[in-house]
Amino acid sequence: MVTLSGRDAFRSELTEVAGRDRRVVCLETRARKKDHPFEAAHPDRFFSLPNVGTVLTQMVTGLRAAGFKPFVAVTPGPAEGRAVAPRSLWRDCLEAGATVVMSPEGFPDGYDEVWRMSGVPLAMPCGEEETRAVVRHAARSPLPHCLVLGEGPGTDLSWEPSEPSPATARLISVGEDGTRLALAARAAAPGLGHAHLVYLDDVRLSAAAVELATWTGKSVVTAAPRLLEPVLEALRSRLPGDAVLGVPAPLRAGRADVEQVLAAAAA
Missing domain, CATH: 3.40.50.970 (Thiamin diphosphate (ThDP)-binding fold, Pyr/PP domains)
Structure with missing residues (x-):
């Protein structure tokens, strides 16, 4: 929509x-x-x-x-x-x-x-x-x-946070491109968990990391390419005991991008 x-x-x-x-x-x-x-x-x-x-x-x-x-x-x-x-x-x-x-x-x-x-x-x-x-x-x-905030046509990005099924990874989406890719990956693999970050400043990201730390396991961050590395660095420093991977989310993600997320989650 x-x-x-x-x-x-x-x-x-x-x-x-x-x-x-x-x-x-x-x-x-x-x-x-x-x-x-x-x-x-x-x-x-x-x-x-x-x-x-x-x-x-x-x-x-x-x-x-x-x-x-x-x-x-x-x-x-x-x-x-x-x-x-x-x-x-x-x-x-x-x-x-x-x-x-x-x-x-x-x-x-x-x-x-x-x-x-x-x-x-x-x-x-x-x-x-x-x-x-x-x-x-x-x-x-x-x-x-x-x-x-972007100027492009809006898309309904409604979603529900979800915990991963046992032995599966959790997606962490950032921004509209990252969230679209995460939702597409979850549609292909419903067992994946999904957490979504809205605030990325130091104080609020640290608070979010406390919640994220309650589930230990692999996390796969999806975000626009130029934003991905700073977010990965910030999360890895706050979740030192967890594996935090990243997959860049292009403006128009396709099947190959979804498969890259699924491969990272399964690695």
Whole structure:
């Protein structure tokens, strides 16, 4: 079933949240478009700021000082601003206190940098329902968040956590690509367990590792190629007694990718 993309779910949910909380402000680094629901509902709290460079950070600082909750959606490409490197743009906004939304394509190079930011929850939700829940949580929280959301067509990624059958492995999915691959592998081998990570920052990943450690055995992580190694390193350091393997999840996984997951689980 096709649902809203991560970005569209974010825009829709933030618009609803802003109807209940007048402190919520939306800033986008792309050129203004007519179909933005937040602008239509709350034009006095929406700002389209392409190519603004450090001005965006200054606006975030001012909004925070005035008691607002700024959400900054960073658009990939030239709209991120020519005066400031993309990494500096989202990093400076986070440090100024904004919740930043960025694309999976522009994010992985900065994973370690976000991870080291103390007190910044890092979320990579999957599917419309999970994305909406993460946006609501970020709006309620006093902390700035980093949300990694895609622009592509959404897909229903509903799933239920499951413990593995005896003598089988557990899949740990990260991101939309990783979750699609894990679900496809479980459809082929229902006995596999499945745990799904939404938050990847140091504090919340450590808490998740405590839960994961209650089941000892092999784990196979499925995640986008550029994200896989950092996640593997983080989990292996927290689960030293377990075998933690990884399989890269391409944008469009096929049968060969599923077989690679099954082979890793059986190894």
